[in-house]
Amino acid sequence: MxxxxxxxxxxxxxxxxxxxxxxxxxxxxxxxxxxxxxxxxxxxxxxxxxxxxxxxxxxxxxxxxxxxxxxxxxxxxxxxxxxxxxNFVERESETDELMASVIINNVQILQELHLLLVTDVIEQCVTAIENADKIVFFGLGASLIVAKDAQMKFVRVNRMVHLSEDWHTQLLMARNMTAHDLAFVISYSGETPEMIKCANEAKSMGATVLSLTKEGTSTINQLAHLALMIPDKEAGMRSGAMSSRIAQMTVIDILFSKYLQRHYDEGMLLIERTRIEK
Structure with a gap:
């Protein structure tokens, strides 16, 4: 960054x-x-x-x-x-060159993410998560994968978390939110029309809106009460949303880790209780 x-x-x-x-x-x-x-x-x-x-x-x-x-x-x-x-995936690349390229790309975006994130904003976001009666995640495409990861993490510490893969259902959930709820909207571009609609609806119902988008001004992070951003590093085709997905999931990991730290004793008990042996 x-x-x-x-x-x-x-x-x-x-x-x-x-x-x-x-x-x-x-x-x-x-x-x-x-x-x-x-x-x-x-x-x-x-x-x-x-x-x-x-x-x-x-x-x-x-x-x-x-x-x-x-x-x-x-x-x-x-x-x-x-x-x-x-051009990081080239037709003639050797496998070891391709591996190095992908790894370097992901390491680089995480280094820049560290510079971009603001400690106070992370703290405020975790407080919003703590204070919410209900947390609803919103996302489509690759951002839905990130939302699913977040849902799984916070379910493990017994938070009331909701997520639907169908955006029409997401819209219905947004319209049923209250001033005691948190809408967590994930959109790399910050301009996904369906997510803008959900963010607007949730905000109109009084819910706190937390966004996770790429850096820069966007419709969604301007709507949000709290805005988290990742580096704007994807090429035009987003390379299959690879490095951006890694960055988004890292932000989720940071929020979850901070939440767990604040509720350490209870949280660790819940993590152990919800462990599923494979």
């Missing part, structure tokens, strides 16, 4: 409204911004060069020039990654 983008995202919750406008513009169009002068960016964000310099210093850079240097470098690295990702 690029350091400048990570710093912007981490600073955003405590930023002023002017800074939030600048941050959102950069996050939505980092490649465009990497070619802008400070005056061009100020014009696009209806701010001033002084405000932009102040933001750069607030996130740890000496000024706009050092921030831009980092951003340009990170975009170049990102472009190289996507070129490699687009």
């Amino acid at each position: 690029s350091q400048s983008i990570t710093k912007l995202r981490m600073h955003r919750p405590n930023a002023s409204q002017t800074e939030k406008t600048i941050i959102d513009y950069i996050l939505n169009a980092p490649l465009d911004v990497s070619n802008m002068s400070i005056h061009e960016l100020a014009s696009k964000t209806y701010s001033s060069p002084t405000s932009i310099i102040r933001l750069c210093k607030n996130i740890g850079f000496d000024g706009y020039k050092s921030f831009m240097k980092a951003l340009v470098y990170e975009q170049a690295v990102r472009d190289t990654y996507f070129q490699q990702q687009a």
